[in-house]
Amino acid sequence: MLNQLHETCRKLLEDGTVQVVIGYGQSSPDTPAYPIFVTRPEDVQQLVWNNQCFGNLTTYLTRKEVRAMGKPAIVVKGCDEKTLVVLEKESQIDRSQIVVIGMACSAVGNPPLAKCQACEVHMPRFADATIGQVENPASETDGRYADLEAFLQKTPADRMAYWMNELDRCVKCYACRQVCPLCYCETCIVDKNRPQRIDTSPTLKGNYAWHITRAFHLAARCVGCDECTRACPAGIDLRLLNLSVAKAAETDFGFRAGMDPEVEPVVGSYSEQDKEGFIR
């Protein structure tokens, strides 16, 4: 698989199809891979592919420094690829101006990350070049919201206590926001101060307001790449927040972000037939 990746990228760079390949590099085996930006054909040897390839590289597609480098080729796993669907629906990328190299992926992490256990996109679906094969393209799918459902067994008071404990550790480093490919607002709501809608202080109040806001702004957009959870230096389980909204989107609207490029996004549109049971 690795040779094929190198060859594909080398050709793309050599014949000028792309000016930069956004892929994974690694300083030594069994350490987390990190994003690299290859501009010269001879440097494609630096690209790696293994179960340490965390990181949703699509986050770089909306950054000005990377855009300035020219037409990109991007290495994606199935989960990252879902982000491309959403980004295109939101007119943030021009799919025709990106070469997508999809990698077949059985799982990342050792032990595999939570998201990998319920993954249905082990094989990329919309790539320009697909590399590798996975025997089972979709794992057991019922487990998608298992962690959330287990959490919801707690009483509301216990849930509140849990989040008071978790969010107490938040230092407002915004690693969650910065790694997220869908947090691409030029000025985030928390950075606006006329008026200050969300306290910037890392107090419980400010942390609650921030995380609720971010989860809401990602409603029915978050594809569940879980990068925010991995990036958090305080080990806060942000997954649960994103899963809550994703579950509502699927239960009430049959919608799953990033799965079907033809389906209209749920937020920003409406139907007169939307059914709920809580408004009297």
Added chain:
Amino acid sequence: MSEVISQQTLSQLVDQWISQGKRVAGPTRVKPDVLLYEFLTAADQLLLNGFIRPANTIKELIFPRTEKLYGYRLEGKQIELYDVEPPATEQIVVGARPCDAAAFPTLDYVFNWDYKDPFYRRLRDLTTIVTLACRDHDEHCFCTSVKLAPDDEGGSDAMLFDLGDGNYEVRCLTDKGKALFAGATQSSDKVGKAGPGPEPSIDLDKVKQFLDTNFESPQWQSLSLRCVGCGACAYTCPTCHCFDIVDEGNAAGGARVRNWDACQFSMFTMHASGHNPRSDKSQRQRQRIMHKFQIYPDKFGEILCTGCGNCTRNCPVSLGVKPVLEAIQEIATTETIETK
């Protein structure tokens, strides 16, 4: 001759300090894979082995992530202005790493420079730091490259050495340290030894030379390309100390608050006019490296880095200071660009 304390006696001491109403912090496993310095409610939460270092730092105790400075209260037409009560609770850290403690003598310069920061001073005076010398290191540690060591005594009031047999050698380095362990230790002939520490890998002179002459270098672009612009590095760094002052409140009351800030945020240098002198990521990364390895040393004679490696460990893309220094070193040596 040395002074030694058993694990059990140490635990009892910690419980005693907690019951005396002191704020005691130390490494603790918050979740199976999350190890942080936190305030303890019982000695059995304290962890003193099986890890390299916690993911956060102890600067929190002396330079809190959010700190009220002064405030106001409104009742009807009465306005009351108040200063925040100075803290009075003693703080003790047990099991800090030398790379955490060594930050404080370095930070003392800037917090006692043109303005003698009373908030910092008060908490610094109230805090006693007991470090745990390192037996191990990982690939991110580089204390030995910044003139420190796994048993460096900077900032420590007392240092523990794990003797491997359920006992610790205690070296009391200051009066505070002596007071803390008075009567709790026993004489012994066992002497603790720290691990060798990482092989020094950074030539600081080469780095300084590059920094002195390459402000406008286009290399900064490639050196910073993968940075996502969060504050994980700055907030988990023992020596980073930038802060933002904000006013928070409503009609009933409010306060002026000091919060941590990070130079990697895109709005860090945003002026009220709308001009941003560091609008590019490469400028911000350059600033971070230069502040730590050129500006602070030129001004105060100290490197603003203890080689703890937290920046790289916590960085979502494994950047941090060491990879950039290594890249700079390579550029300075070979004059070629490495896309790392």
Added chain:
Amino acid sequence: MSDNNEFEPKIIAYVCNWCTYLGADLAGTNRLEYPTNVRIIRLPCTGRIDFNLIVKAFEMGADTVLVSGCHPGDCHYTSGNYHARRRWMLFRGLLDTMGIDMERIHFTWISAAEGAKFQKVITEITEKTKQLGPYEAYRKVCKVS
């Protein structure tokens, strides 16, 4: 106003200008009494209601929040309440996961002609909140140390 030290809930009602606000007005002109615990905040449309407003209400000490607007199909701006309804369907799950007391957040459609409904809803909510007590849990979150 309370005579004893009985708990008087603070209820924030975010209402749309064209339906529920006028409905509340109608209740007033018809002399339909409803508890004075409610503080009405008028917005052009429920479509304007940012979930942040609900969170802020709790931050500022509200014990219960009511969100109310025009019936589907009657929105003064045609579709504002449809957008609002969709948003609320997505967000309730999140608030529930956070452990926020869902019995303290109410959504209603109250038209300009439904003064009686406004009276009924406010009375019920106030009674309910009196039973639930003050929303101490969120105030604990907001206590800035």
